[in-house]
Amino acid sequence: MSLKKSVVAAAILSVLATASLMAGAQTIRIANQGDALSLDPHSLNESLQLSVAANVYETLTGRNKDLSLAPLLATSWKQTSPNVWRFELRKGVQFHDGTPFTADDVVFSFARAKGDGSDMKATLSDIKEVRKVGDLAVEIETNGAFPILPDVISLTMIMSKKWCEENGAAKPVDKRKGIENTASFKANGTGPFRVRERQPDVRTVFTRNANYWGKIEGNAQEIIFTPIANPATRVAALVSGQVDVMEPVPVQDIARITASPNARVITGPELRTIFMGMDQKRDELLYSSVKGKNPFKDKRVRQAFFQAIDIVGIQKTVMRGASRPTALLVGPGVNGWSEQQDKRLPFDVDAAKKLLTDAGYPNGFEVTLNCPNDRYVNDGQICQSVASNLAKIGVKINLATETKGTYFPKILRRDTSFYLLGWTPTTYDAHNALSSLTACPDDKGTGQFNLGAYCNPKLDDLTKKIQSESDKGKRDAMIKEAFTIHMDDVGHLPLHQQSLAWGVSKKVELTQLADNFMYFKWMSIKP
Template sequence: MGLRRSLIAVASVAALCVASGAQAKTFKWAFQGDAQSLDPHTLNETFTLGFLSNVYEGLVRRGPDLQIEPSLAESWELLDPNHWRFTLRKGVKFHNGNDFNADDVVFTFDRIRMDGSDIKTKVAPDTKVVKVDDHTVDFITTKPNPIVYYEWDNVLIMDKEWSEEHNAAAPTDVTKDSENFAAFNANGTGPFTVESRETDVRTVFKPNADWWGEAKHNVTEGIFTPISSDATRVAALLSGEIDMMYPVPVQDIKRIDSNSGTVTLTGPELRTIFLGMDQSRDELLYSSVKGKNPLKDKRVREAFYKAIDIETIRKKIMRNLSTPSAIMVSPFLFSKSSKYERIGYDPEASKALLADAGYPDGFELGMDCPNNRYVNDEAICQAVVAMLAKVGVKVNLLAQPKAQYFKKVLGYDTSFYLLGWTPGSFDSWNVMYNLLSCRDDAVGRAKFNLGGYCNAELDKLTDEVLVETDPATRDSKIEAAYDMLAADIGYIPLHQQGLAWAKKDSVDLVQRADNQFMLHFVNVK
């Protein structure tokens, strides 16, 4: 009797398991690193922001083709050139049950402008954010800004009450060791909730049953695992352990496509990979040159540029999945980009320039590089180091995981570095304001101009481009700015990297050209 009863119990448990197994759609995916933090204002990085966009939402969002759509704001209008009115969606709740209202918007826009926030540049410091009523917010700018909300898909709205209650009213600073409740817990309005998270190990997402929108996915559980080793990530996909992963190591695209049941998705990415050089300090850090900064000398920067053989990097390291670039923005985002050409590879001329600048035997300097952020980032840096060694410049490479890398370089503790940039607004003004204009730490201007490049005329053009409404004039001003940058050799653009994701055939998803992966569009067959 006892045996029979227990057999029935086992059988019914088994039946339950099978039943739930048929309906449960678990989706597992991997990226090469983990999100920096659950605090959406800690790091302005595509992956971290994309990851958190599953949980948090902005006033606007971007669809599969990157077009702007209403999200937490239902509509917006321009009352006068300096006065925007946003009407908020009603009946939206945060995951903890709190109502979403205008106070949360005002709170968030204050929070992103506090010290420690990494997304200060998404709104001007002198913009007033005013609550009109519970579901209406006004944004009053001091200068007209026709694209004020273009990057607000990445200004993720936090709950005021929840943040204050948990002592997380201020963002955690990525350059310091500060951490707070919001860095380990998430309370957004988005289509998914964070069920559990172990930093650098695993994050589990569950669909938010009370989400205001219509679900376009059929995922019942999403499990994210960071896998930093390229080969391990490929093996995990090939063995069926995960359903999707990115980026695909370029050497393995063929292998994944030839394997039955897995496929790669490739395309051009809007990200530009470039080298930055410290042009602000009077004495270069981590260098053998004392008392002066060789990178302030344009000849030295040009020598660096000429020492880099970008075609070989494209062929050997990127295996043709990159487009060498002469400017700091993707050709898809600027109409006149075809007129720019790279300075040719010429090691002899490079040596001559160095000798001319007073460094016939070269010099020594340090370089910072991430090793789990961009496609083959460390290999590119190693190649650059070897190429510079050929013209006599000894580079001491420090390649670190992005958590340590960003902490160091965002504190401007670098003399030579590799970075990638996708303009959040998909417009050149973002590049000019964040990377090319003169750094002003007080207002967060040019926060990501880590080398402190500064050209007063270009700086002026940046402000003009923002308020210019005639497309032709605007483009010619942007062109003038890029001309100045090229003449100054303020940066060394390398290439636009290719986008490479891989997934199982049985999974449907949307690949966005900004490399943000949205769980919301995943369907598991």
């Protein structure tokens, strides 16, 4: 470790030691490799961001510990017609500032989440109208039959209309444009925890909501959330007892933590798929040596990249076995995944070289690969390995890695030619991935995270039919057909599903979910 890194690590541990002395018996200290980029629940559709916000804000429908659908701010819901759902809202709920929760807040929040600057509008693009039908009832009308709507809205968080309007936060924080407002740094939800202190990239302190409408199972009274980018520092903080929970655990440190007297590692499969995307829309790539045309518009080039990536090598050397190579944009645990269909094209350098030659690039070309270095497990190392693999077919990768704080705004502006992304379907259904990642992008939110603008109208037509189909057999067959089209097109380059690894003090009990959400209400600590 360099002197500079050693000084930074020592400073972090010193701060943690001070916090440890101040923390009470029911304080849980959590460390993560990154921070939530904002407290605004509509500003970024990214799992850490949403996980943090979900402890403060709530949705109409939520999740149980087994990820089944649960009532939250809605107590019940039913379809009153093929295109209309009615939601009965919970009585006696208050926002943290004491303002009563009503249907007006739901109507406002859905409009806000669908508006300009929102990163959540992709899931709401087929909602035609949300209307108040009583102080504690709303109807949601969709453009067509939408049988999975209650699942789709399970991450649309409800904000106080009054608070947002009074605090200049009526519109979402737009991370693409660097726009911030009060909702960036302050929060006023209905959830089991409220924000007491917010220092971006330093620490955020949450305290238990004494007026929460529901039962809080855990005994945590205070949560101190600290971003620690350096993996070795994170591990040292856990092993020494200066933090109680940390994630992700570097795969190479699992054995060390497991052998320590005070901590353990909780592992499990994650629903997230890590993949790579390519700009397939521009006539000339922004960051490439090829001028006057776009090589990624040629399927042969995309397939050459796919077959040049040694995913088994990445699994063994970079992920230390803690990943599952995949050919699909969804994995086990997501409705619509098929083991039979999940077969990758073979790793074949010679075949990849021939494909490039046939496409007119016998000597390869240069292109920039954008990659985060603090968001997914070993993300920077994955991109380095891909760059090494592609060099063997003559492709020179100019690797641009950066912190997620600048990475996501950049790629969400589509200011990229080649990028790495991870995706967890928030509905636990393949439709979410198809609609968000593979659909032709439009101005309503469809294809919002299809950052390379891959487009196949036949797949789009299938995605719309999947959305409205209620017969499971027919629906699963359509999902399979949609993924077949995408695989035949080599629309993206799926890599793997990473495994979850949380480091946890032996004094702490918590619930690990396959979507990598960490709910404070289910966390307890022994004295």
